[in-house]
Amino acid sequence: MMRLSAWAALIFGMLYFILPLVGMAEFSLKMRRGVYSLDAYAKVLADPRFQETFSYSVMMAVFTILFGVLLVVPTAYWVRLKLPRARPYVEFITLLPLVIPAIVVVFGYIRLYNTSSWLPLTGTVTGTNILLMFGYATLSLPYMYRAVDTGLRTIDVTTLTEAAQSLGAGWMTILGRLILPNVLVAVLSGAFVTLAIVIGEFTMAALLNRPAFGPYMQLLGANRAYEPAALAVIAFAITWACMGLIQLVARLAPKPALPVKD
Amino acid sequence: MTPLPSPPPAAIRRVPFKDRLPLHWLGIAPFLVFVTLFLILPTMYIVVGAFRSVDGGFTFDNVIGLNTASIRSAYWISIKISLASASLGCLIGFCMAAAITLGGLPKFVRGPLLTFSGVASNFAGVPLAFAFLATLGPIGLVTVFLKTNFGLDLRMMGFNILSFWGLTITYLFFQIPLMILIITPALDGLKREWREASEILGATGPQYWRMVAFPILFPAILGTMALLFANSFGAVATAIALTGSSLNIVPILLFAQIRGDVLGDPHLGYALAFGMIVVTGVANTIYIVLRARSERWQK
Numbered sequence: 001m002m003r004l005s006a007w008a009a010l011i012f013g014m015l016y017f018i019l020p021l022v023g024m025a026e027f028s029l030k031m032r033r034g035v036y037s038l039d040a041y042a043k044v045l046a047d048p049r050f051q052e053t054f055s056y057s058v059m060m061a062v063f064t065i066l067f068g069v070l071l072v073v074p075t076a077y078w079v080r081l082k083l084p085r086a087r088p089y090v091e092f093i094t095l096l097p098l099v100i101p102a103i104v105v106v107f108g109y110i111r112l113y114n115t116s117s118w119l120p121l122t123g124t125v126t127g128t129n130i131l132l133m134f135g136y137a138t139l140s141l142p143y144m145y146r147a148v149d150t151g152l153r154t155i156d157v158t159t160l161t162e163a164a165q166s167l168g169a170g171w172m173t174i175l176g177r178l179i180l181p182n183v184l185v186a187v188l189s190g191a192f193v194t195l196a197i198v199i200g201e202f203t204m205a206a207l208l209n210r211p212a213f214g215p216y217m218q219l220l221g222a223n224r225a226y227e228p229a230a231l232a233v234i235a236f237a238i239t240w241a242c243m244g245l246i247q248l249v250a251r252l253a254p255k256p257a258l259p260v261k262d
Numbered sequence: 263m264t265p266l267p268s269p270p271p272a273a274i275r276r277v278p279f280k281d282r283l284p285l286h287w288l289g290i291a292p293f294l295v296f297v298t299l300f301l302i303l304p305t306m307y308i309v310v311g312a313f314r315s316v317d318g319g320f321t322f323d324n325v326i327g328l329n330t331a332s333i334r335s336a337y338w339i340s341i342k343i344s345l346a347s348a349s350l351g352c353l354i355g356f357c358m359a360a361a362i363t364l365g366g367l368p369k370f371v372r373g374p375l376l377t378f379s380g381v382a383s384n385f386a387g388v389p390l391a392f393a394f395l396a397t398l399g400p401i402g403l404v405t406v407f408l409k410t411n412f413g414l415d416l417r418m419m420g421f422n423i424l425s426f427w428g429l430t431i432t433y434l435f436f437q438i439p440l441m442i443l444i445i446t447p448a449l450d451g452l453k454r455e456w457r458e459a460s461e462i463l464g465a466t467g468p469q470y471w472r473m474v475a476f477p478i479l480f481p482a483i484l485g486t487m488a489l490l491f492a493n494s495f496g497a498v499a500t501a502i503a504l505t506g507s508s509l510n511i512v513p514i515l516l517f518a519q520i521r522g523d524v525l526g527d528p529h530l531g532y533a534l535a536f537g538m539i540v541v542t543g544v545a546n547t548i549y550i551v552l553r554a555r556s557e558r559w560q561k
């Protein structure tokens with residue numbers, strides 16, 4: 001009886017998840033009347049706007065990840081090493097982007113960094129790109145910080161630091177050649193989440209008027225019938241790939257040799 | 263603890279001076295500058311702007327100005343959609359999580375379902391809207407299937423993907439997986455001893471659930487529900503891609519306001535955004551408080 005209702009719950013749920021995916025895949029193949037074809041995909045992939053916006057978003061994701069790593073790894077390391085009492089507060093700050101809707105944050109950007117302000121970032125294309133990258137970095141902050149902090153928990157930060165220092169290493173060496181390699185798996189999983197977030201992000205890019213993939217998808221969705229479904233399949237494949245890579249990386253991770261201590 | 267050298271600026275100085283002036287925090291200065299400039303200040307600007315009049319003085323007029331029929335209904339519809347998708351997401355997610363943890367399903371089901379939940383909870387935004395349009399839209403898979411095989415016309419029955427229920431059903435696609443991801447550890451934390459102890463004392467299955475398991479899980483469930491509520495309340499992209507601007511909900515209204523000042527008053531826009539922060543802030547506070555309570559049992 002118990003097992004029967006468990007199966008029922010699972011099948012009902014899976015049906016709900018699978019139907020939209022099947023619907024989207026089937027719809028994307030229906031562009032040519034009467035037969036299934038890959039016309040919609042061909043059309044999307046050949047669209048120069050697709051190529052432009054997609055590579056723009058990938059570039060933004062790469063910069064966001066680099067910036068995020070440079071910002072988060074030293075901070076998380078330093079908090080664990082020297083400021084353990086500040087940890088709850090820093091953690092709270094990193095969770096704020098989950099509380100404050102992205103649309104509110106970008107609204108603040110537009111008002112705070114417009115052309116007549118003290119830091120006119122939205123005045124130039126490069127400035128707006130940088131602003132958008134900072135926006136993406138705040139969006140991914142909760143995931144990045146959490147991943148890195150969890151990674152740091154598995155190594156003995158204090159002992160490693162002291163050992164490196166007694167061998168004459170400076171802070172750059174410690175961070176770059178000791179801490180980063182040790183939390184690389186965590187950094188990578190944070191990076192893939194960031195990639196998944198940035199590629200599909202719509203609100204910030206649309207309101208800052210940047211030619212990103214999210215606004216392109218929205219525009220296409222408003223004007224076409226079959227291409228959006230093809231885009232959705234592509235986007236789903238990317239999300240799936242990102243999550244798959246996280247799992248893969250986690251599985252390949254070396255098990256911590258040191259006893260885990262918090 | 264052995265004294266460690268401080269960051270470079272402090273290293274030059276003598277030790278007694280360093281004791282008087284703590285410079286450890288300098289190590290996280292870049293982080294603090296970043297979050298101040300690109301997270302705290304922009305938000306504060308909106309919050310302060312919500313209480314500032316055109317000439318710069320303090321006023322409640324903007325917040326009071328939200329009390330118009332159209333803005334009130336936008337908040338009301340947003341809250342209704344969020345409540346519906348959060349409670350349904352909780353219910354269905356709980357059933358599925360219970361099925362894989364306690365339902366006696368074969369072991370191989372669990373891993374894939376959790377992985378899938380990780381993907382699906384991240385599959386939000388514009389593509390999600392497309393997937394549901396292709397499924398439940400006017401010529402979507404399910405719509406056409408029901409029409410040709412059962413003669414059921416969803417549209418005639420009053421269903422429209424660009425509506426309250428359409429949006430709710432779409433949001434469930436990322437709400438249910440999030441619930442599964444959060445509640446599965448809590449269900450794993452139910453100790454077998456509790457069940458055995460209650461059975462020895464003569465409790466029936468429903469009694470165990472009502473008097474032992476459910477009270478323990480209650481904070482976790484309610485907390486997750488608050489999180490799901492905030493999650494759908496702030497969802498902009500899915501709503502815009504799905505409905506364009508045909509549905510009057512808060513995120514869409516704010517989006518239009520930022521784009522083109524549709525309310526005709528910039529400060530009313532701040533107040534609208536402030537209202538969003540208040541709603542998601544309250545929901546998240548509930549989540550944090552209840553999560554702390556529920557974790558007491560998971561040691």
